[in-house]
Amino acid sequence: MKIHPANVKKIAILRALQLGDLLCSVPAFRALRHAYPAAEITLLGLPWAAAFVDRFSMYIDKFVHFPGYEGLPEQAFDQDKWATFMQLMKEKRFDLVLQMQGKGTIVNEMLQAMSLPLVSGFHCDESTVNSDLFVKYPEGISEIDRHLALMQHLEIPLHGKGLEFPVYAADMAEWENKILPLLPEKYVCVHAGSRGEWRQWPTPYFALVADYCAEHGYEVVITGTKEESPITQQVIYFMKNQPIDMTGKTSLGTIGLLIKNASILISNCTGVSHIASATRTPSVVISMDGEPERWAPLDKAIHRVIDWPR
Incomplete structure (x- = not known):
């Protein structure tokens, strides 16, 4: 070194x-x-x-x-x-x-x-x-x-490229207190928010994809921060089916658990996409910022990144 x-x-x-x-x-x-x-x-x-x-x-x-x-x-x-x-x-x-x-x-x-x-x-x-x-x-x-x-x-030996997202007992306890009617891998997470409007796929498109999942037997869980409520409410408004709205109701630990147990995550290119990469949850990520080579998950076998501007 x-x-x-x-x-x-x-x-x-x-x-x-x-x-x-x-x-x-x-x-x-x-x-x-x-x-x-x-x-x-x-x-x-x-x-x-x-x-x-x-x-x-x-x-x-x-x-x-x-x-x-x-x-x-x-x-x-x-x-x-x-x-x-x-x-x-x-x-x-x-x-x-x-x-x-x-x-x-x-x-x-x-x-x-x-x-x-x-x-x-x-x-x-x-x-x-x-x-x-x-x-x-x-x-x-x-x-x-x-x-x-x-x-x-710096001549520091590497120890793999894999991402991590540790989950602790307090996260599990918080999750269990929410009593959500969800079975592992029987629901999809739809995360339409992102920092910066230029990184957000249109909400009607998220609604169409969410409805497609619902019509194929999956529960749909809408996630987002409290500040992203205007975006998530638009998605829900445009949907034909009724999702479970978790906007502003998850901590960092519970959003990790929610994504870990999901069948798939559908999101913009934002922080949750990297949680899915860490938990090895399949994902579809819509990249709006023109830098998919920078932010895309490395495992292309279970993650699909769509370079929307192209």
Whole structure:
């Protein structure tokens, strides 16, 4: 390995993004944990990702809220929160920070200004870092392979490409309390929501597919966050059959169980599609963003991705 484990006691990973982004990084997190088994690994992420760290505690030990930075779209920049974060980073004294946020056009300069001991990650022509710990951001490949490429650049042995979604006793208890009239593999999950309208297949189309499943003997379960309620209600409105509406009624754990036990997931290219990949639930994923090669599940035998713009 380029960085010997004896020299690394505390690692920070900058990946302040959404569920699908983090799930696609799990194989890299797994390799990192095997390479540095005694290190304390911290995720610098969005507020929701504290729950992700709890679920993946076998790979990540701690969570710190990354408050955003000027030019990054995920959060509004707040100078006071940034100052607090900078102070915390000084106190944490990380031996290594991994830039897994993206190409580095904004964050590489930000990290360099923080005077950290060791920083590794991605760069591009607009964000070049003069360090052999950085690798050029690979284009045209799977998001899973992209982050494994960083591990390989650091000479960290890989431990498979498979995604994971662990389920715990608390998830099972919460699931059982919902008392849903569902038999395993006798229902389909239809997830019409997504972050950004450009990634959403039209709701009447989802309704047509949902009705097709219902007419072939399957229960139809509509899933989505509370914020996606306007979208899921449109799907239900356009349907001829009555589905089970689970909009806003599932935690991260119960949506995982719901997808795990489904016959199939039908969704936009969004976080739930990666849960289906992790649980090996067959899926049909409609890609609206023109990047199916980046986000498509690797196992094409049980997952069908439709590049809708083409």
